[in-house]
Amino acid sequence: MSFSTLVFLPMSYTYKFPRPGITIDCVVFGLDELDSLKVILIQRKLPPFQGQWALPGGFVHLDETLEEAAWRELLEETGIQDVFLEQLYTFSALNRDPRDRIITVAYYALVNLGEYHLKATTDAIDAAWFAIDNLPKLAFDHLEIFQTALNRLRGKIRYEPIGFELLPKKFTLSQIQKLYETVLGKKLDKRNFRKKILKMNLLLELDEMQTDVAHRAARLYQFDEAKYQQLKQQGFSFEL
Amino acid sequence: MSFSTLVFLPMSYTYKFPRPGITIDCVVFGLDELDSLKVILIQRKLPPFQGQWALPGGFVHLDETLEEAAWRELLEETGIQDVFLEQLYTFSALNRDPRDRIITVAYYALVNLGEYHLKATTDAIDAAWFAIDNLPKLAFDHLEIFQTALNRLRGKIRYEPIGFELLPKKFTLSQIQKLYETVLGKKLDKRNFRKKILKMNLLLELDEMQTDVAHRAARLYQFDEAKYQQLKQQGFSFEL
């Protein structure tokens, strides 16, 4: 476009009744190479809670849905896109933001940590992965939001195949077993785990093996999303 | 107080950025004597959707949480209080309200329909129970909200003991079996159902029987909430 458009930008917006502000916050889970569960935090540059760590998030624009706002903030603050994202819960305690009445709609995301190193993030935003059992003090009520998300993840991973979202596309049976052990916090029997997950027929056995490992290479598998949708239609229900 | 306080009531509220309006809506489920599942709807007195049926709900005040707003609207519009109430989902489609950008946080409630006849409701509000398989056309996106609530109820009733909220405090085993058959939409085997639910040790066998029935009177039971909390603590998980 060679012409700019001049628009009148109002400096303020007026309503008959007071309105709370609406934000979204995202709890982004990732599984690192050592198989500890991690979450992304952002260091706040501005008050309130300046310098403290917080969940990525921000205000919802009038021309976007909550989910669109979550995707936008995720991309802006962490560079993450195209991942599993689901609404978690809406938090509305009266004093959760010291400045103003703010209601926040929390989302949680599952990403394959190996694909995102958070180094190339824009401007001066400081984002980092933290192990979930060693979090710093969080701003606002973000600890409560995080705990709600962790409980949701632990509950949901047992009866919906969302765990695969934390792994690379191609993974070994041991990887997925360790994932379940990490998230659920208990050891599982190797033979029983393999029997059960293979019997579901949701894993595509690939003709590929692990490389660069200092021991016998394991076979790679892939989650068969199409098959899952088809089975779910027929009343099948995932359970581990 | 013998003196009134004069306060300046502003006629408007101004913000630097535009804000969506925030409402809550409630999907109230009840089970009637003929054991069909019902939901409460309110007939709208004002545009938009004037005359159409809608879920009870309204704007969230600045000095209340979302849950408080839900309780308030529930009481004002239906006379219901002290029931099971849980947050469902937050809906934010851009055009869900034709007048303005409105985001709504939906709640769902489970009530013992026998206790609420909706006759004594305040002023001119027209509230009524509708069988869920015979709903009228609903205002806004309330059909989608209702369906989300029904799916949640169907899912949750299988792994948390919330079904009892739809029954009177004292109930027969047949009542709860019919409840499950109604909500899940399939017949269950009487002997197996009784074995399973009694084995959980969550039902208190009372020394009372049904009265005024034209057949052998059934024993009454009561859900043991304290026992459930205790068992849950120890890792027990309800499942039917």
Place this chain on the structure above:
DNA sequence: TCAAAAGTGTTCCTGGTACACCCATGC
């Protein structure tokens, strides 16, 4: 040759499912 993880079957037991008849009560 050693270390490290991959891969593989069987036995036992629990819990799910299928199934039919007598009992108590009010009309």
Place this chain on the structure above:
DNA sequence: GCATGGGTGTACCAGGAACACTTTTGA
């Protein structure tokens, strides 16, 4: 005495849990 729902036990089968050794590979 009949209609209506209440109440009860057993046999079979499937799936979950416990359990240990051999194989492959790279260092």
